[in-house]
Amino acid sequence: MINKLVSKIQKTGAPIVVGLDPMLSYIPEHIVKKAYAEKGANLEGVAAAIVEYNKGIVDAVCDLVPAVKPQIAMYEQFGIPGLIAFKETVDYCKSKDLVVIGDIKRGDIGSTSAAYATGHLGKVEIEGKTFRGFEEDFVTVNPYLGTDGVKPFVDVCKEEKKGIFVLVKTSNPSSGEFQDQKVDGKPLYEMVGAMVDKWGADCMGDSYSYVGAVVGATYPEMGKILRDIMPKSYILVPGYGAQGGKGKDLVHFFNKDGLGAIVNSSRGIIAAYKQEKYASYGESGYADAARAAVLDMKEDIESALA
Amino acid sequence: MINKLVSKIQKTGAPIVVGLDPMLSYIPEHIVKKAYAEKGANLEGVAAAIVEYNKGIVDAVCDLVPAVKPQIAMYEQFGIPGLIAFKETVDYCKSKDLVVIGDIKRGDIGSTSAAYATGHLGKVEIEGKTFRGFEEDFVTVNPYLGTDGVKPFVDVCKEEKKGIFVLVKTSNPSSGEFQDQKVDGKPLYEMVGAMVDKWGADCMGDSYSYVGAVVGATYPEMGKILRDIMPKSYILVPGYGAQGGKGKDLVHFFNKDGLGAIVNSSRGIIAAYKQEKYASYGESGYADAARAAVLDMKEDIESALA
Numbered sequence A, B: 001m002i003n004k005l006v007s008k009i010q011k012t013g014a015p016i017v018v019g020l021d022p023m024l025s026y027i028p029e030h031i032v033k034k035a036y037a038e039k040g041a042n043l044e045g046v047a048a049a050i051v052e053y054n055k056g057i058v059d060a061v062c063d064l065v066p067a068v069k070p071q072i073a074m075y076e077q078f079g080i081p082g083l084i085a086f087k088e089t090v091d092y093c094k095s096k097d098l099v100v101i102g103d104i105k106r107g108d109i110g111s112t113s114a115a116y117a118t119g120h121l122g123k124v125e126i127e128g129k130t131f132r133g134f135e136e137d138f139v140t141v142n143p144y145l146g147t148d149g150v151k152p153f154v155d156v157c158k159e160e161k162k163g164i165f166v167l168v169k170t171s172n173p174s175s176g177e178f179q180d181q182k183v184d185g186k187p188l189y190e191m192v193g194a195m196v197d198k199w200g201a202d203c204m205g206d207s208y209s210y211v212g213a214v215v216g217a218t219y220p221e222m223g224k225i226l227r228d229i230m231p232k233s234y235i236l237v238p239g240y241g242a243q244g245g246k247g248k249d250l251v252h253f254f255n256k257d258g259l260g261a262i263v264n265s266s267r268g269i270i271a272a273y274k275q276e277k278y279a280s281y282g283e284s285g286y287a288d289a290a291r292a293a294v295l296d297m298k299e300d301i302e303s304a305l306a
Helices: A002-012 A029-039 A043-061 A079-095 A110-120 A147-160 A173-179 A188-200 A220-229 A247-253 A276-281 A283-305 B002-012 B029-039 B043-061 B079-095 B110-120 B147-160 B173-179 B188-200 B220-229 B247-253 B276-281 B283-305
Strands: A016-020 A067-070 A099-106 A124-126 A129-131 A138-141 A163-169 A211-215 A235-237 A261-265 B016-020 B067-070 B099-106 B124-126 B129-131 B138-141 B163-169 B211-215 B235-237 B261-265
Touching: A002 A099, A016 A043, A016 A283, A029 A043, A029 A283, A043 A079, A043 A283, A043 B124, A067 A079, A079 A099, A079 B079, A099 A110, A110 A138, A110 A147, A124 B043, A138 A147, A147 A163, A147 A188, A147 B173, A163 A173, A163 A188, A163 A220, A173 A188, A173 B147, A173 B188, A188 A211, A188 A220, A188 B173, A211 A220, A220 A235, A220 A247, A235 A247, A247 A261, A247 A283, A261 A283, A276 A283, B002 B099, B016 B043, B016 B283, B029 B043, B029 B283, B043 B079, B043 B283, B067 B079, B079 B099, B099 B110, B110 B138, B110 B147, B138 B147, B147 B163, B147 B188, B163 B173, B163 B188, B163 B220, B173 B188, B188 B211, B188 B220, B211 B220, B220 B235, B220 B247, B235 B247, B247 B261, B247 B283, B261 B283, B276 B283
Parallel strands: A016 A067, A016 A261, A067 A099, A099 A138, A138 A163, A163 A211, A211 A235, A235 A261, B016 B067, B016 B261, B067 B099, B099 B138, B138 B163, B163 B211, B211 B235, B235 B261
Antiparallel strands: A124 A129, B124 B129
16 A cells, blocks of 8 residues: 555655545535535534535545545544544545545554554454455554554554554644653654654565654654654655645655655645635635645645755 | 542442453354344444443443443444444443443544544534534543643543543553653653643542543552652553453552552453353353452452552
């Protein structure tokens, strides 16, 4: 799957992942009204609105980008109907041949991480038949529990040729509270980065490993150091756009081959129509606004890397 | 909810939480067969078997213990049907007046943590009506993203009078890889523990705060230090039994008032019938075996604390 991701990035020329993190307030009124009329003004109605909204965006951008990243929390907040919408979104994106990164940030002790890995990347056997719970291509993983919390994901990745992105240095303001603490004179995130490099060493695709890392666009100097520590790991870079990261901040996250990083934007794309810049598209043109925002982001990254 | 937890611990005399972490291999054949006959040998069939199995255990132990802790990964591995079984388990336990600790180990950047907190502890408003996704009383939270990843959970706890347990020192063998790293001469988990104390300071119940901590029974010496660092936090102690923690290891996790800790056992209780000690109950007596294991665990803790 890392080979597919790299090849799709090369084909589209866009190291961009669209974060499908729907908030109810982003969804145009006509979609919400239709969904409530069909399913009721309840969790099922919200879930139907989310799926409809996502499909519009996916249809509008699927030829431009290699991947999408649905944030499961935005679905989980609406309980079971929301999680059904998550699954429908994953399945729809896969039907469009997009690489799907499930932003689930799971991580637990060994046997429990194995269950998460099974549910999101793997399969279960029941009476000789195979079933899959969710079917993402990649998921994000929290490293706080150490190797035996991450290893079960790596094992399933090897079996399924899928991948993970391990949280190394997150994009949020307080990420430094623990991640930046100095251990033997070096910040903890460097130590986690070195482990990512190690975990990925024996599960390599053609040029990059199945084990990537999450490093926030909001910390470009740290990105530079982490790029060197994990040369074979793809870096998933959140924090571009709405969180404050800019194109010029991104250059250090890439390798000299022009590869090695994929930049996420969520709000900045999926709710682009709410920005002054794209306001002329209107609510009804939310999907076209998203497409325009992707094209602008592509140009911003291209000019930064040039 | 922390007051309810404390009062139920006092009433039952059992600082014990039963981990409802079903593995398919634990579930007696007669339950599995019945479920497959009704729902098919598929994810729905497994989910039905899990709920039936859980209900048997809950019915057998609900008068003995204050709380249960379903581990969501064990349900999530079976996709949507599994998550429906998780919800049904939570709801059934609440109908029995048990305190429900959702072992979800979520944690993300601010807006995303807020969505998780809403989904598991809070509510959403849709056209003026209130809906709840899942309805646990407590959840476990991963601290790697720092204060702005934890704060949204605390905010919802204040509003809903619910609680969280933050991962401080986990029970697994490799937990030390990052958690034990020395920061200014002290291990990282002590720093996280100090933050737990701080996060809980302004959301106090009668004697304990809404913000508890997870500290593994497998690290009793660290438990002793953390007990002092977080005097007002309840400690959720996993790792007893199957993972190797013993009654005598638990004494340091408690305060002098005999309170302050609640010890989890999962496999050791729910699959007790598979142990030689309880083999005479047989598969069909799995629930009675669970009850016997709870009584033995209660005695083990009592004698350790005496």
